Amino acid sequence: MARLVEVMCAPHDPTIPATRHRRATLPEGEMRTLEAFELLQARLDAARPDVIVMVSGDHLNQWFMDDMPQFLIGKAPRARGPFPHERHAFGLDDYDTEIEGALARHLLNKGIEGHFDLSYSNEFTLDHGFVVPLSLLRPEQDTPVVPLFTNVMAPPIPPGRRFHELGHAVRELIEGFDADTRVAVVTSGHMTNNIGGPEMLDFAEQPLTDWDTSTWHRLHHGDIGELVDECTFDHLYSHGHGTPGFLDYVFALGLVGDERPDWSELTSGPTQLPAAFLQWTDRTLNGAAR
Amino acid sequence: MNRYGVNKVMYDVYRDNDNATAFTSDPSAYLAPYDLTDEESKALTNRDVRRLVEGGAHPFLVFNFALCLAGGFSIEFCLEYVNNLRGLDVGDITT
Incomplete structure (x- = not known):
C-alpha cells in the first residue's frame, strides 16, 4: 500500500522566487525564507516521493464566483502554470509536470464514497499558490503531482473543522491506495x-501580529482541536481578509493527527509577509517501527 | 454595489491581455456589455480602488486589476495603492 512519507507546509508569496536573484542584498527575514525553502527542498528530495499531493487555494485566477468549487481534484494529464499575468507581474517561471492520474482518481472516487463532495476538473492552470512552492521545493519538475484546490478566498468558505476532516480523510485515502x-x-x-486591503503593508511596521505569534505558539504547544474549531472564515477574516489562507495549514493538521512538526520556522521582517514553514517526517508520521 | 458584476469586470481584465488593452483604450465601450450602474462603471473607469473596496469588491481582485493596469509589481505601486485605501475598513465581500 502507499505510504505517506512527508508532510510540509510552505508559503506561496509570488515575490519569493525573484529574491533568489538578489541573495547578496537580501534582508535577514527574506534570506531566512529562502533558506527555509532550500532546507525543505533537500528534505523532500531525501524523502524520495513518487508523487506530491499539492494542496493550495487558487487566487481567483482559475476559479471564479461564477462556478466556485470548495475542494477540487485536478485530474488532467499534466499540471501547468502559472497564469501569464502572474508570470508578467512577478517574473515567475513556468512549471509543468505530470499528474499522477491513478492517485487523483482514487482520491476523487473514494472521497466521494465517503462524505466529501469533491469537484474535479481536466482543464485548469495552476496559479502561484501551487507554482511557487512546487518550483522552490521540486525545481526539477520530474515528480508527478496531484493538485487539490481549496477555496480560501470567496465566501462561503468551509470552516477549519472541515479542512481538518478532509486532511484526515486524504491521509486514509492515500494509505488505502493500492x-x-x-x-x-x-x-x-x-x-x-x-x-489588496488597506493593511496590506502593515508588516513593515509590525512584521508579526499578535495572531501570528499566538497561532504559531499554539501550533507547537497548544490544543490543536481548539485551534481548528476556532478557524472559521469569519474569525480568520477578522485578522485580515487573506488570513483564511491559513485553512490550508489546518488541512495539514488533519493529515498529521496529534503529531507536532519535526521542524518549523516562522520568518518575518519589514519587507515581507510572515512566512510559516512546517515539516513532519516519515518517522513521525508512521512511527519508528513501520 | 453589484459586487459580482464589478468583480467579473476586474477578473476579465487582469486575466486577459486583450481585454486589458481594450479596457485601457476605451473603458466605456469595453464596459458596455456588463450589467453595471453608472457609478460602478465610473469607479472601474477611474480605477478608483478606494470606491471599489469600499463597495465590497474583493480586495484581491481590486489589487490584481490595479496591478495589471499599472504594468507590473513594484513597491511604489503598493505604496500608492495602500495610500488610496487609507482609513478604510474591509467589510463583507460576499457575492
Missing part, C-alpha cells in the same frame, strides 16, 4: 494576509 507509492503532501497557505 500501489507501492511513496506520497508526500505539500500544503501552501499563510499567516496574516491583507493583499
Whole structure:
C-alpha cells in the first residue's frame, strides 16, 4: 500500500522566487525564507516521493464566483502554470509536470464514497499558490503531482473543522491506495494576509501580529482541536481578509493527527509577509517501527 | 454595489491581455456589455480602488486589476495603492 512519507507546509508569496536573484542584498527575514525553502527542498528530495499531493487555494485566477468549487481534484494529464499575468507581474517561471492520474482518481472516487463532495476538473492552470512552492521545493519538475484546490478566498468558505476532516480523510485515502507509492503532501497557505486591503503593508511596521505569534505558539504547544474549531472564515477574516489562507495549514493538521512538526520556522521582517514553514517526517508520521 | 458584476469586470481584465488593452483604450465601450450602474462603471473607469473596496469588491481582485493596469509589481505601486485605501475598513465581500 502507499505510504505517506512527508508532510510540509510552505508559503506561496509570488515575490519569493525573484529574491533568489538578489541573495547578496537580501534582508535577514527574506534570506531566512529562502533558506527555509532550500532546507525543505533537500528534505523532500531525501524523502524520495513518487508523487506530491499539492494542496493550495487558487487566487481567483482559475476559479471564479461564477462556478466556485470548495475542494477540487485536478485530474488532467499534466499540471501547468502559472497564469501569464502572474508570470508578467512577478517574473515567475513556468512549471509543468505530470499528474499522477491513478492517485487523483482514487482520491476523487473514494472521497466521494465517503462524505466529501469533491469537484474535479481536466482543464485548469495552476496559479502561484501551487507554482511557487512546487518550483522552490521540486525545481526539477520530474515528480508527478496531484493538485487539490481549496477555496480560501470567496465566501462561503468551509470552516477549519472541515479542512481538518478532509486532511484526515486524504491521509486514509492515500494509505488505502493500492500501489507501492511513496506520497508526500505539500500544503501552501499563510499567516496574516491583507493583499489588496488597506493593511496590506502593515508588516513593515509590525512584521508579526499578535495572531501570528499566538497561532504559531499554539501550533507547537497548544490544543490543536481548539485551534481548528476556532478557524472559521469569519474569525480568520477578522485578522485580515487573506488570513483564511491559513485553512490550508489546518488541512495539514488533519493529515498529521496529534503529531507536532519535526521542524518549523516562522520568518518575518519589514519587507515581507510572515512566512510559516512546517515539516513532519516519515518517522513521525508512521512511527519508528513501520 | 453589484459586487459580482464589478468583480467579473476586474477578473476579465487582469486575466486577459486583450481585454486589458481594450479596457485601457476605451473603458466605456469595453464596459458596455456588463450589467453595471453608472457609478460602478465610473469607479472601474477611474480605477478608483478606494470606491471599489469600499463597495465590497474583493480586495484581491481590486489589487490584481490595479496591478495589471499599472504594468507590473513594484513597491511604489503598493505604496500608492495602500495610500488610496487609507482609513478604510474591509467589510463583507460576499457575492
